[in-house]
Amino acid sequence: MIKPGCLIIGLYNKNSYRIINLIGRGNIGEVYKIEDENGNIKALKISRDLISITKEYKVLSKLKYEKFIPNVFDLDDTILYNTIYHYIVIEYIEGKNLSYYIKHKINFHQIIFIANFLCDFLMYLSNKNLYYTDLKPENIILQKESCYIVDFGSVIESGESIKEFTPAYDRASWGMGKRAIDSGYMVFQIAMIMANLLLGKVYEPHKLSINYIRKEIKIKFPNSYYAIFKGLNGDYTIAQFKRDLLFKENFIFQQRLNYAMIISGLIFLILLNIALRG
Amino acid sequence: MSMILKQIIVITDGKSNVGGNPADAARDVRKLGITVSAIGISDGDNLSYNEIVNIAKNGGGTYDITTIDKLGYSMTMVTQKTMNKTLQDKVNLELKNILGKDLNELNPFIRIQIVDYIEKLSEDIFLKCIILIDVSQSMKNKLENAKSSVLELLKSIKERKGKNEIAIIAFPGEGYKHTDIISDFTSNLLELERNLKKLKTSGNTPTTFAIKEAAEFFEKNLEGVKYIL
Numbered sequence: 298m299i300k301p302g303c304l305i306i307g308l309y310n311k312n313s314y315r316i317i318n319l320i321g322r323g324n325i326g327e328v329y330k331i332e333d334e335n336g337n338i339k340a341l342k343i344s345r346d347l348i349s350i351t352k353e354y355k356v357l358s359k360l361k362y363e364k365f366i367p368n369v370f371d372l373d374d375t376i377l378y379n380t381i382y383h384y385i386v387i388e389y390i391e392g393k394n395l396s397y398y399i400k401h402k403i404n405f406h407q408i409i410f411i412a413n414f415l416c417d418f419l420m421y422l423s424n425k426n427l428y429y430t431d432l433k434p435e436n437i438i439l440q441k442e443s444c445y446i447v448d449f450g451s452v453i454e455s456g457e458s459i460k461e462f463t464p465a466y467d468r469a470s471w472g473m474g475k476r477a478i479d480s481g482y483m484v485f486q487i488a489m490i491m492a493n494l495l496l497g498k499v500y501e502p503h504k505l506s507i508n509y510i511r512k513e514i515k516i517k518f519p520n521s522y523y524a525i526f527k528g529l530n531g532d533y534t535i536a537q538f539k540r541d542l543l544f545k546e547n548f549i550f551q552q553r554l555n556y557a558m559i560i561s562g563l564i565f566l567i568l569l570n571i572a573l574r575g
Numbered sequence: 576m577s578m579i580l581k582q583i584i585v586i587t588d589g590k591s592n593v594g595g596n597p598a599d600a601a602r603d604v605r606k607l608g609i610t611v612s613a614i615g616i617s618d619g620d621n622l623s624y625n626e627i628v629n630i631a632k633n634g635g636g637t638y639d640i641t642t643i644d645k646l647g648y649s650m651t652m653v654t655q656k657t658m659n660k661t662l663q664d665k666v667n668l669e670l671k672n673i674l675g676k677d678l679n680e681l682n683p684f685i686r687i688q689i690v691d692y693i694e695k696l697s698e699d700i701f702l703k704c705i706i707l708i709d710v711s712q713s714m715k716n717k718l719e720n721a722k723s724s725v726l727e728l729l730k731s732i733k734e735r736k737g738k739n740e741i742a743i744i745a746f747p748g749e750g751y752k753h754t755d756i757i758s759d760f761t762s763n764l765l766e767l768e769r770n771l772k773k774l775k776t777s778g779n780t781p782t783t784f785a786i787k788e789a790a791e792f793f794e795k796n797l798e799g800v801k802y803i804l
Contacts, residue, residue, distance in 0.1 A: 458732075
């Protein structure tokens with residue numbers, strides 16, 4: 298833990314950053330809000346794990362200037378407490394991550410919006426032959442009009458085995474398929490995040506079965522049941538999942554529109570009746 | 576790739592109570608080119624945190640403290656991290672010979688390519704892993720979870736390109752033995768599952784003897800290979 302106000306100076310690039318505060322702590326290291334020499338606010342991810350930090354820099358620099366991915370500015374080392382640490386400097390993303398929105402529920406339309414965004418995001422990556430294997434609420438930041446994905450340490454290319462994952466969002470931990478990258482693995486992560494958001498809870502494998510979650514969703518959200526049910530199967534394609542999500546969404550909208558028309562029709566008739574009597 | 580990566584992973588929920596310090600055994604075993612890692616299960620109250628850390632430190636491996644329901648995840652991560660660490664150490668040694676500098680002393684941007692190389696190695700290398708599992712009385716209610724965790728580990732590493740083999744050794748063994756070989760090296764899930772049925776609890780916690788005997792098992796196994804050739 299680095300104290301606020303500390304100055305981090307790069308051993309190679311000699312850039313200096315002032316620590317503002319800690320914003321996150323993960324498996325690999327810590328993330329701080331920082332200020333660079335020109336007063337710009339950025340984020341700094343620091344760790345002793347050379348491989349993980351170097352890999353993340355490589356992936357982020359491949360994806361530079363994409364709107365839902367933070368830009369990366371620097372890769373360097375520093376010495377803290379006589380130990381060598383490695384860090385990257387990335388864009389600071391304002392907003393709360395989805396863990397917050399699991400505790401403080403959000404509406405159904407926003408959940409569909411997020412799921413749709415995640416589908417697009419994963420499809421975009423797979424077009425570049427990259428696969429994000431540690432998709433979880435903590436790594437998704439929701440802003441007013443868009444989402445941001447942070448933490449690219451888990452990204453691998455096709456042909457590689459999965460290195461970083463979180464059991465709650467990992468198909469294999471739930472016994473729903475292999476721990477290997479394919480469309481079904483990706484959709485499982487999204488479906489589980491949707492289930493978390495809908496039910497306001499995070500579920501751990503080895504304690505519950507997937508059917509328990511399905512039942513909960515079926516009782517509480519019968520309309521959105523179908524896509525999530527199939528997503529949690531672990532063998533659904535992203536394109537199909539996306540189509541079913543949006544179809545259901547349109548379906549609900551249509552239903553609401555119908556109700557609205559019936560009610561307004563009734564009101565009109567009542568008013569007409571009153572007018573005619575008067 | 577003809578290189579074989581040899582790992583021992585010690586899984587315990589207590590502390591060694593016969594046969595000296597397990598961290599010393601780990602240091603000796605490391606000299607044979609075998610890394611020793613350790614996972615502590617913190618569900619009970621007699622886990623020695625220091626012992627876990629020191630086994631991993633002296634054994635050149637990594638460690639994790641976890642609960643029994645997360646053991647499968649922990650084993651997967653420890654195996655992988657240890658693999659990366661061992662390869663990183665090997666590459667460092669080579670770099671030191673060639674450039675007089677190790678990975679930490681190179682410019683971060685030059686590291687990118689070397690990290691790629693390490694990643695590729697860790698994908699292709701032949702991984703041989705002994706799971707050294709504590710079956711003393713306190714593990715009684717945890718054994719079923721431990722069995723499924725071992726299976727989870729094999730399923731997980733089977734997704735790599737390279738060959739994988741897992742052996743299971745339990746400590747203490749039956750009668751007066753320090754260890755029992757539950758399963759010889761295998762990459763067959765069904766075989767491993769069948770062998771795991773033999774796992775049951777008994778006696779004390781001879782971690783030190785167990786580490787030594789696991790290393791001997793590696794040696795025996797390699798002699799066997801020579802004999803066949």
